[in-house]
Amino acid sequence: MKLRNQLKAALRSLGKNKMRTFLTMLGIIIGVASVIAMLAIGQGSKESIQKQIANLGTNLLTVFPSASMTGGVRMEAGSSVKLTMDDYKAVSSRCPAVLYSTPTVRTSGQLIAGGQNWRTTVWGVYPDYFNIRNLEIEKGAAFTLNDDRTATKVCVIGQTVNKYLFGEGQDPTGKIIRINKIPFQVIGLIATKGQNAWGQDQDDIVIAPFNTVQVRMMTVAYIQSIMLSATSEKMIPEATDEVTQVLKERHRLGPSEDPDFSIRSQADISSAATATSSILTALLASIASISLLVGGIGIMNIMLVSVTERTREIGIRMGVGARGRDVLLQFLIEALMISLIGGLLGVGLGIIASGVIASIMSWPVTITIQSIVLSFMFSTVIGIFFGWYPARKAASLNPIDALRYE
Amino acid sequence: MKETIISVNHLVKIYKMGDLEVHALRGIKLEIYKSDFVAIMGKSGSGKSTFMNIAGCLDVPTKGEYMLDGVDVGKLNKDQLAHLRNKKIGFVFQSFNLLSRTSALENVELPLMYNSKITSKEMKERSINALESVGLASRAHHFPSQLSGGEQQRVAIARALVNDPVVILADEPTGNLDTRTSVEVMSIFQKLNTQGITVIIVTHEPDIAAYTNRNVTFRDGRIQKDLTVEKPRNAAAELLTMPVLSEEDTI
Numbered sequence: 001m002k003l004r005n006q007l008k009a010a011l012r013s014l015g016k017n018k019m020r021t022f023l024t025m026l027g028i029i030i031g032v033a034s035v036i037a038m039l040a041i042g043q044g045s046k047e048s049i050q051k052q053i054a055n056l057g058t059n060l061l062t063v064f065p066s067a068s069m070t071g072g073v074r075m076e077a078g079s080s081v082k083l084t085m086d087d088y089k090a091v092s093s094r095c096p097a098v099l100y101s102t103p104t105v106r107t108s109g110q111l112i113a114g115g116q117n118w119r120t121t122v123w124g125v126y127p128d129y130f131n132i133r134n135l136e137i138e139k140g141a142a143f144t145l146n147d148d149r150t151a152t153k154v155c156v157i158g159q160t161v162n163k164y165l166f167g168e169g170q171d172p173t174g175k176i177i178r179i180n181k182i183p184f185q186v187i188g189l190i191a192t193k194g195q196n197a198w199g200q201d202q203d204d205i206v207i208a209p210f211n212t213v214q215v216r217m218m219t220v221a222y223i224q225s226i227m228l229s230a231t232s233e234k235m236i237p238e239a240t241d242e243v244t245q246v247l248k249e250r251h252r253l254g255p256s257e258d259p260d261f262s263i264r265s266q267a268d269i270s271s272a273a274t275a276t277s278s279i280l281t282a283l284l285a286s287i288a289s290i291s292l293l294v295g296g297i298g299i300m301n302i303m304l305v306s307v308t309e310r311t312r313e314i315g316i317r318m319g320v321g322a323r324g325r326d327v328l329l330q331f332l333i334e335a336l337m338i339s340l341i342g343g344l345l346g347v348g349l350g351i352i353a354s355g356v357i358a359s360i361m362s363w364p365v366t367i368t369i370q371s372i373v374l375s376f377m378f379s380t381v382i383g384i385f386f387g388w389y390p391a392r393k394a395a396s397l398n399p400i401d402a403l404r405y406e
Numbered sequence: 407m408k409e410t411i412i413s414v415n416h417l418v419k420i421y422k423m424g425d426l427e428v429h430a431l432r433g434i435k436l437e438i439y440k441s442d443f444v445a446i447m448g449k450s451g452s453g454k455s456t457f458m459n460i461a462g463c464l465d466v467p468t469k470g471e472y473m474l475d476g477v478d479v480g481k482l483n484k485d486q487l488a489h490l491r492n493k494k495i496g497f498v499f500q501s502f503n504l505l506s507r508t509s510a511l512e513n514v515e516l517p518l519m520y521n522s523k524i525t526s527k528e529m530k531e532r533s534i535n536a537l538e539s540v541g542l543a544s545r546a547h548h549f550p551s552q553l554s555g556g557e558q559q560r561v562a563i564a565r566a567l568v569n570d571p572v573v574i575l576a577d578e579p580t581g582n583l584d585t586r587t588s589v590e591v592m593s594i595f596q597k598l599n600t601q602g603i604t605v606i607i608v609t610h611e612p613d614i615a616a617y618t619n620r621n622v623t624f625r626d627g628r629i630q631k632d633l634t635v636e637k638p639r640n641a642a643a644e645l646l647t648m649p650v651l652s653e654e655d656t657i
Contacts, residue, residue, distance in 0.1 A: 005519050005526075016507060316503050319464060320517040320565065321492020323485045400464045403503065 010333040013310075024302045025342035027295025028382070032346025032375045033353055034288035039371035040354040042281025044364035049277055053270045059099075059233050060132060060266040063091070063226040063243060066259070082260055083223050087250055091226055094246050097239035101228035102126035105214045111206065113165040113177040120161055122179055122206045124213025125227070132229045135207075140173035140188035148209035151216055155179070156188035158203035180217060184208065236265050289378065295342070296382035303335050303390035314394050315402030328395035335387020336380065343379035347372050408439035410473075411573055411604050412461060417470035419456050419627075430456040431467070432627035438573075438606065443599040443638075445615035446608045448624035454608050455577060457624065461606065462497050462575045463487045475572045492520050496566025498576035502558040504550040510537065510561045511546040517569045536564040540594055556587030563594055567603075574598065576607040580614055586648055592617040593641035617641050 014021045065082040088103040105124040111117060123129070130142050143154050157165075157172060166172045172186045193202035214220060230239035240263050247261055248254075307314070314327055351367060358365040417434040420427050431453045438444055448454045459465040460472065463479060466487075472479040475494055482490065491497070496517075504513045514533040518524050524532075537543045540560040550558050559579060566574050576595070580588035595605050596617060607618065615621050616639045623631040 002519070002522060012508075312503070313505055316505060317516070317520075318488065319462075319491065319497050319503070321488050321520040321569075323488040323520070325485075326488075326520060400459055403464070403499070 006329055006333050007337075009330060010337050013306075014334060014337060020302060021338060024298050025338050025345070027298040028292065028339050028342030028379050029295075029346040029349055031288070031292030031295040032343050032379050033349035034291055035285055035375040035378070036347060036350025036367065036371055037353040037357060038284035038288040039281065039375070040350075040365045040367045041357065041363060042277065042284050043366040043368055043371070044358075046274065046277040046281060047366050048364040049273045050270070053266060053273060054134070059230040059236055059239075061098075061228050061230060061236065061239055061243070062264045063228070063247070063261055064264070065225075065261050082251070083226060084221070085223060087247060088223060088226050090246050090250055091228070091243055095228075095239060095242040097230055097235045097242050098228045099231045100128040100131045101226060102128045102132065103210055103223040103225075104129070104227055105210065105218055105220070105224050107213065107218050109179040109206065109217070111161065111165060111177050111179050112181075113175065116165045118161060118164040120204050120206055122155075122208060122213060122217065124208055124210040124217070126210055129207065129227065132227050135193070136191040137188045138191040139171050140186070142188055143209050148211045151211040152209060153182060153184045153212055153216065154187045155184045155206050155208040156190060157186055157207075158190050158205040159192050160201055160204040161206055162189055179206065179208075182216060240265060292375070292378060292382060295379075296339070296386040299335050299338055299383060300386035300390060302338075303331060303387055304393070306334070307331065307390050307394045310394075311397065311402050311405040314397050315399055315405065318397070318399035319403060324395040327397075328391045331391035331394045332384065332387050335391065336383040339379045339383025339387075343376045346379065347376060350375070408441075410437050411440050411442070411475055412436070412438040412606075413473040414461075415471045417457070417460065417472065418468050419453070419460065419465075420468045429627055431460075431470075433470070434627075434629060436622065436629060436632075438604065440572075440604055441599065441602050442604050442606075443595070443617075443619045444606045445618040445621045446606060446624060447610060447612070447615055447621055448630075449610065451626075452624040453627040454624045458575055458577050458606070458608050461573075462495055463491050464497075488520075492517055492569060494572045496563075496569060496571040496574040498559070498562050498566050498574065498579045500578035500581040502550070502555075502562045502582070504558055504561055504565075506550055509547050509549055510542065510553065510564075513550070513561055514564045514568050516565060521569065532568055533564070536568040537561070539567065539598070540564045554587075555583050556590055559583060559587075559591055560594065563591070563598075567598070571603075573604040573606060576605065578608055578610075580609065580611070586645075588614060589641050589645055589648065593645055596638075596641050 063083065085103060088101070091098065092101040102125045106121050108119060109122040110119050126148060127142055127144060129135070130137070137156065140156070142156055143152070147154055155177070157177075162168070162170065162172050165177060166175065172189055175186050176183050177186060178184070190203070190205070190207075195201055214223070228239070228243070230236045243263060244259060248257075248259055251260055253259060317327060317330075350372075354365045354367050357363060414434055414436050417431050418429075419431040420429055422428075434453075434457060446454045446457065456465070460467050461474075463474070467480070474490065477490065477494075479487070479490065505516070511530075511533055514536050515529050518529045518532065534543060534546065537546055540563050542557060542560050542564065545553060545557065550561070553561065559582075563574075563579075566576075574595075579595075580591055583591060592614060595607065599605050599619075605618075607614070609615055616635065619635050619638055621631070621633050621635060622629060
């Protein structure tokens with residue numbers, strides 16, 4: 001039998017029992033829709049986590065000196081003063097896997113501008129810091145290496161600082177603030193970064209040239225940490241190894257000795273968070289696919305009823321020359337049509353449902369083409385899988401028995 | 407010598423029901439020639455329907471040989487039997503066996519649907535021709551439920567005809583019809599037979615058998631009598647003299 005006639009016949013016989021066909025389809029519609037919605041929620045949360053992590057800085061590595069030990073008492077990490085400017089220079093010049101790098105010092109400072117004051121952390125860094133942390137300058141400009149060399153008293157401030165000192169939306173560039181009584185000229189305003197994944201306000205910050213903070217404010221010789229970015233995400237382990245090697249060599253430590261510094265990378269946090277959200281997505285999708293499976297069983301059930309009901313029709317068709325495979329195909333096409341049409345409607349419903357979830361629950365939701373293709377294919381496979389047994393049963397009927405069936 | 411369409415030899419069919427064996431056919435030898443119009447007669451249980459099912463390739467014999475139009479049916483598999491049913495046989499059933507909620511035309515088209523060599527245009531032409539030859543062209547788009555019993559049986563005959571079969575097999579084609587409609591159906595068979603189509607009908611009514619040219623009587627799975635009808639009744643002529651609707655004709 002020609003495919004076109006098969007399709008026509010299948011459509012007609014599905015049309016004969018509209019209510020039944022629709023209810024059977026509903027199982028697949030709900031199944032596909034929930035798979036798409038669940039995958040969209042999973043993907044959305046994954047992306048929002050990744051975005052937050054990327055917000056912290058791209059391929060960020062931070063080198064801290066280890067905890068200092070005084071008479072057997074360990075102090076907190078970073079309390080040692082063993083990182084020096086020479087360490088930084090060695091790292092920045094001898095590690096090919098490192099793209100940007102900066103030494104950092106930070107201190108807290110009381111800021112005063114006009115009648116307002118505010119207390120926050122003041123960072124002393126190289127201009128590379130803006131690249132490492134993905135900071136954008138909204139107004140004005142960042143300082144340069146030249147400002148650092150001459151220890152110029154300029155700074156760039158975050159939105160929160162601007163809000164408390166000058167008022168929200170004001171342009172602070174050119175204004176003078178006093179940090180711990182030292183006057184600084186504000187030359188730039190950082191674009192809003194928002195909170196990081198741990199709820200810390202990333203806009204509550206003042207950034208000034210490294211030398212200015214180290215020499216003029218803190219009057220120390222050490223550096224507190226080295227921040228750097230690897231050339232790519234894949235190069236993070238490579239960069240870690242290079243930095244470890246260079247620093248161990250400079251600190252005269254053997255390869256088997258414990259380093260007196262530690263390197264923290266964003267990759268650990270990122271992969272842990274991504275793994276968590278992947279597990280969440282898989283969990284949601286597998287629960288949703290169970291409903292798709294139940295829908296498939298519904299198809300099988302109805303097709304079995306249909307085969308029994310239409311035994312005589314099968315007998316007539318075989319009597320006039322339908323082969324087993326013609327009958328098999330006829331019932332398989334009917335099952336497939338239910339699941340394909342159900343799948344299509346399900347995709348539509350899934351997209352609508354995702355939109356509703358996004359707007360009512362205000363969850364991040366991302367529908368991917370893959371999730372649509374995947375769930376549509378899954379529903380097709382279910383149609384074939386659960387349609388096969390009833391179709392097989394119909395095809396294996398004996399024509400004479402089928403014709404006699406009452 | 408006349409061309410043989412159906413030739414069976416030592417045909418045996420045994421149904422097994424648990425431990426019980428039912429011998430439906432106990433060795434049939436029969437030859438049916440081209441353009442024959444044969445009535446197979448016998449009481450119920452005589453094996454006439456079993457023979458018909460085997461002749462129609464719906465069932466296979468337990469033993470014996472069956473040649474249909476030069477093909478040894480015993481050697482065919484299920485798909486080949488289906489092909490044979492499609493190409494060489496037209497079947498008419500007692501209970502019409504039309505697909506409900508499917509128009510008369512589409513019912514007639516059904517055998518052609520399973521013949522992949524026929525275009526849909528040709529399919530429609532041939533189906534309309536077949537309906538015309540049973541006088542139902544005007545009712546092509548009616549559903550079986552909108553047709554009378556006689557009309558339904560005529561649609562079934564058109565369906566049997568449409569594939570241009572070598573033989574039409576009709577199992578009690580008048581069993582569910584009243585006298586006048588039965589004669590109508592028989593007149594169609596007679597007309598087809600005069601056009602050269604071989605027709606075999608199963609009936610237990612001698613009145614109906616009288617319209618055919620040859621009566622074969624089965625008894626207990628064997629052939630009891632095989633007689634040529636000297637002067638068959640003429641259904642078309644009788645219809646003219648029959649009142650269209652009278653007390654007698656209504657069952």
